[in-house]
Amino acid sequence: LEPKNPRAYLALASAQQQMGREAEARRSMERAISVAPGFSPTYRQLAFSYMTVQPTDATKAGPYVDKLVALEPTEAQTFITQGSYFRAMNQLPRARIAYSRAAELDPTMALPLQQRGHVASFMGDYAAARADYDAAIKLAKQNEQASFRVFRALVAVHAGNPKQSIAEL
Numbered sequence: 001l002e003p004k005n006p007r008a009y010l011a012l013a014s015a016q017q018q019m020g021r022e023a024e025a026r027r028s029m030e031r032a033i034s035v036a037p038g039f040s041p042t043y044r045q046l047a048f049s050y051m052t053v054q055p056t057d058a059t060k061a062g063p064y065v066d067k068l069v070a071l072e073p074t075e076a077q078t079f080i081t082q083g084s085y086f087r088a089m090n091q092l093p094r095a096r097i098a099y100s101r102a103a104e105l106d107p108t109m110a111l112p113l114q115q116r117g118h119v120a121s122f123m124g125d126y127a128a129a130r131a132d133y134d135a136a137i138k139l140a141k142q143n144e145q146a147s148f149r150v151f152r153a154l155v156a157v158h159a160g161n162p163k164q165s166i167a168e169l
Contacts, residue, residue: 003035004035004036005035005036006032006033006035006036006039006041006042007032007039009028009029009031009032009035009042010028010029010032010041010042010045012025012028013025013026013028013029013032013045014045016028017049017053022049022053022054022055025049026046026049026050029042029045029046029049030046033046038071040068040071040072040078043064043065043067043068043071044064044068044077044078044081046061046064047061047064047065047068047081047085048061048081048084049061050064051084051085051088056088058085058088058089059089061085061088062085062089065081065082065085068081068082069082074105075105076102076103076105076106076109076112077102078102079098079099079101079102079105079112080098080099080102080111080112080115082098082101083095083096083098083099083102083112083115083116083119084115085098086098087115087118087119092119092122092123093123095115095116095119096116096119096120096123099112099113099115099116099119100112100116103116108139109139110135110136110137110139110140110141110144110148111136113132113133113135113136113139114132114133114136114144114148114151116132117129117130117132117133117136117148117151117152117155118151120132121154121155121158122158124158124159126155126158126159129152129155129158130152130155133148133149133151133152133155134152136148137149137152149168150169152168153165153168153169156168
């Protein structure tokens, strides 16, 4: 009924994903891009599809992330997506920069700080990880605070001190 509406194709792709038909979902998202190449949500959803859903192939997410950044260079969520892509590619310093950009663009948002905390912990920068988790905890909404506190406690495990982590938990 809506062959020129990219939202219809994204809705179809979401249903296909729910049914475990990722290849079909990706084709539907590509169709959305063909009818509306400037509709940014399609690029985000397709990038996350390649990064997180089997069969995963983070390399294939790259062009969609690049296009998303070109379309939405002032949106925090864009740089959260880019940071997730760089994490998937094990480019942690670049992920840290992307999450920092997201935090700059929306200083009320906890997620980029929490994600940057993950990256700092993976990189062995434990003080920065704890600081990022603390900042995310202050901005947290609803159940986020509890989750972020668990992530913060796990920094001690990464640092080689599981007993400290257990004490924090």
